[in-house]
Amino acid sequence: VSLTMGSKTLTLAELKAANYQVTLPIGVTDSINSVGFGVTLGEGLTYVDLEASVKKATCLAATNDAGNFVFAPFAYATVPLKAVSGQIAAITVEVSKDAKAGDTYTLSVDGKDSDGVETSYKNGETGETGVPGSGAGTITIVEDPTEPTTEATTAAPTATPVAATTTAAKVATPTKPAKSTSSPKTGDALPVAGVAVAVAVIGGV
Secondary structure, three states: OOOOOOOEEEEHHHHHHHEEEEEEEEEEHHHHHEEEEEEEEOOOOOOOOEEEEOOOOOOOOOHHHHOOEEEEEEEOOOOOOOOOEEEEEEEEEOOOOOOOOOOOEEEEEOEEOOOOOOOOOOEOOOOOEEOOOEEEEEEEEEEEOOOOOOOOOOOOOOOOOOOOOOOOOOOOOOOOOOOOOOOOOOOOOOOOHHHHHHHHHHHHO
């Protein structure tokens, strides 16, 4: 049986919205009824709370003087007796307000008390007992997502249709030649009909 510590990744904005507090699950890899475990907080973390995640279980936490270690004996005894596995508790810590994107904070959990003395787990159904293995988790701060920049698009002006103006071309009206009332002069060209008549008259003389 090993102890496990959850991990969490969040943005700086999410961390601030949570008042810099983060909760992580603590669990076991196999069924147990009791186990004593200690959580060591990495630099930049402050203990806030630790509670059992299993209904009717007890988990009384106590911190050391430095505040960077929390010891909690977990016990679950029902009638009839039944062992549990998976998440058994949850720890809440406060992250330093100097946190920035790219920072990572570490928590470790193992079967030892504040003096380094090993504890044990027990499965009441099978009678199995032993020293639990250790685990670790992290809190990672990442950059806030950047919103895409939207460029303003200016629509091209719409051309206003102009009615086409059609100007009819003026056609010059041919001017009829003025009729001459004077007798043709010698050498003037005579109309064809006039030539014929003249020939006929001359021929008759």
